[in-house]
Amino acid sequence: MSALKRSVVHAGLIVFALWPAAHIGLVRTWEVNPWKLAGWGMYSAPQIPAELRISCFTPDEVGVHPLTALPPELEATRYEYLRARLGLGRLARPTGLARALLDRYPAIDGVSIVVAQPVLNRRTGFVEEFTTTYEYRR
């Protein structure tokens, strides 16, 4: 066996052993899903999908209109973001969905997307909601 091959295998094993430690850091910092991305944290924490609350900024005097129903053609984009959010936590941003909304509604100035993430509080045992707001202007 060549020394190169031996070194490559050793390097691979070191990465394999150290990646989960980095993964724990990603989970704690960015709310990355501990069940995913080869951190071996299956069943270590509840995985609860987030919900979206979308509003459109308009040039009229009202200024902000909540979008109660998403057009059917944007459902796939919304699902794609929620899927990415469930896996990557706050590393996933709803930029694609915002862009699709701005394209769909040319009259609006911008969109606000609030990501409401239910989290089980490990101390109290109650489900709490944490929100992250993303604003996109045209």
Place this chain on the structure above:
Amino acid sequence: MGFESVLSRLDGDEPGTRHGKLRAFQIILALVICTEYGTKYLRRWGELGPDEVVAWCAVTVLTVAVAHGRWRRPAFAGIALVQTWYVFSLFPMAGNHRYLEAAFAATFAALDDEDGAEQVLLLRSLRTMVLVVLFYSGLQKLVHGYWLRGQFLAWSLWQDSFRTALEPLLPAEEFARLTSHGWSAGDGPYVVTSRPLVLLSNAIWLSEMALAALLIPRATRTFACVATCALIAAAELVARELMFGVEFAAATLLFLPGDFLRRCVVPAAALLAALVLVRLGVVPEVVFH
């Protein structure tokens, strides 16, 4: 040299057993991967994309090649590629076992199971991966804090299999309360007063980390191997990830000094065939993932 000596702590095989156990694990691994694609895609028959059909056919052919043996290394290279495609196509939601299968397959492709030095490194590599998965599985439960007072198990009661398994450990009123909670803000509390459930919750993460450590010394290896397989079997009764259970139990049995794993190929193949028959509706439905 330093890393090599760390890895050498994982040695300890009876003479002439290395190749037999490696071949057994290769066959079980390939059969599990093939069955995973089969059972997953049979459920979505008629709505599969062309890429999924190609992946399924490829994995089936590659599994035959692994079982035949002559072209097993290129076949494992192919399996590693298909699993990598799968992980990327579902990113970031592919299950962890797909990453592990890709890593196992890549290792089998890279190292010759008949060459003395490579064979030794191959076994050491596979054993290292088992230790890493087992240890971090426990550590993640510890650091995220949902297992210290049974909160995760309380939350998991929304699943039938968890309800059935954990109901005997909970007083009736507490079981009724926990199963009535939802996932919206304000729902809860997912707090457990049942001492047996809290003990079980802590015993699980502690066992995973301890067994990873006990798999290393030769004196405790056989005990740790049997205990790990028992832990996997108990977990699969609840989690129902049967194919991953078969695969990981087989990988754990690589630690045994003899080649007991060879005797597990036929039972593993029979179990996997039964899962395919369940998916085909030939035998009664059993829930598994």
